[in-house]
Amino acid sequence: MGLLSGDTLGPLAVAVLIFLLLLDLMHRRSRWAPRYPPGPTPLPVLGNLLQVDFDDPCPSFNQLRRRFGNVFSLQQGWTPVVVLNGLAAVREALVHRNQETSDRPPPAVYEHVGYGPRAEGVILARYGKAWREQRRFSLSTLRNFGLGKKSLEQWVTEEASCLCAAFADQAGRPFSPKDLLNKAVSNVIASLTFGFRFEYNDPRIIKLLDLMDDMLKEESGLVRQVVEAVPMLLRIPGLAAKVFPGLKAFMALIDELITEQKMTRDPTQPPRHLTDAFLDEMKEAKGNAESSFNDENLRLVVTDLFSAGMVTTSTTLAWALLLMILHPDVQRRVQQEIDEVIGKVRRPEMGDQAFMPFTVAVVHEVQRFSDIIPLGLPHMTTRDIEVQGFYVPKVLNVPAWVGVDRRAEQGWLCPPRAPGREARQTRTCLSAGARALRGGDDTHHQPVVSAEG
Ligand code: HEM
Secondary structure (H helix, E strand, O other): OHHHOHHHHHHHHHHHHHHHHHHHHHHOHHHHOOOOOOOOOOEOOOEOHHHOOOOOHHHHHHHHHHHHOOEEEEEEOOEEEEEEEHHHHHHHHHHHOHHHHOEOOOOHHHHHHOOEOOEOOOOOOOOOHHHHHHHHHHHHHHHOOOOOOOOHHHHHHHHHHHHHHHHHOOOOOOOOOHHHHHHHHHHHHHHHHHOOOOOOOOHHHHHHHHHHHHHHHHHHOHHHHHHHHOHHHHHOOOHHHHHOHHHHHHHHHHHHHHHHHHHHOOOOOOOOOHHHHHHHHHHHOOOOOOOOOOHHHHHHHHHHHHHHHHHHHHHHHHHHHHHHHHOHHHHHHHHHHHHHHOOOOOOOOHHHHHHOHHHHHHHHHHHHHHOOOOOOOOOEOOOOEEEOOEEEOOOOEOOEEOOHHHHHHHOOOOOOOOOOHHHHHHOOOOEEHHHOOOOOOOOOOOOEEOOOO
């Protein structure tokens, strides 16, 4: 105690301050490289964290884009970030340079729920063997959903019938469709991962949705940005569990559901769903320490499918309903096409799409306009590269931001253009390159920027 007297405290504070400033300057090194993208001046330690509203980042990003151009830089704490706006920059970085821009920043905040070298899930997996293995596995399970008794298409159409019945139960009274849409989409993902659907009043689906909501709030909040920018904070024992209780509770629920499936698995029968198929892969990989098929990763992959697929799809559907209400003429034309091609008796099939160009164009336009992940997910560079003439150094977050400005500039293209080149161009708002999931008959993600698109 004697050591920290008034005489020594002053010089110590100055020394700590100088140390922090030097550390801060070291982390700003990249800003001094020639042709480094311009951006707002960062504050010491915090960088630009206070200059972007992370609860609603689009207006701040739009302002920065107007001021600094399509490729600008930010500093998230000590993490340098380059933001790409507009198709040309995104295409150049994520499509033409995809080998160097497909990594993800290591998500230190997930280590407390088991994220590690062989258990990275899919969404946040580093660009390497474990990502390739899990991405191939998830996509082929989605595509060849010949597992179990029903195809994915059957699950979707059955769920759609249940959803329509629940809408009809409202008997014309005004209601918010949000909850029912969330439940219906969750059920399709539950059928893919666990082979069953929940009744809409099942307490477990209500809990699942509540926890998902908590988890997403944690994910997009300022605390998340701060600990991501200063991961040292996560070394404080128990802090991660304290500030991310939603994620922990969500994963505990996923654990319960996986355990149920394990207990009812009959190894003599073919896999019933993705969890069974994963367990089979685990059996085959037994003894292979390099494999990403293990219990820790199963819970992360399943959590990823729920978190990536649920709110994205249900929010898009909510936008579709709203836009149909606001544009009754478009709604009428879609209904007319549905009546002509599908009629009122049989259920829709994926194959019907080929005969419904107007409806398909409307779906793409809804996706472009709703632009529900305007900032995309962060990508990280693995080598120094150049984008639009700017220098983007190795190990940098490169959020690719392509959507919001298109909505602001063009509005809802009503009536949507016919398919063909124009429709392909409107299908360019979600993502691009190796991390995007291709549309067409092999996956769920339609809009991508492709090299030829
Ligand atoms: C309209 C609905 C959806 C939208 C707007 C959407 C959007 C996106 C975006 C922007 C990315 C980031 C791509 C990148 O890193 O560049 C992504 C990744 C991903 N999405 Fe979706 N998504 C949707 C539905 C779904 C569904 C239904 C599933 C599965 C059940 C899913 C699973 C995934 C996975 C696994 C990834 C990670 C891919 C990777 O990192 O390799 N998404 N999605």
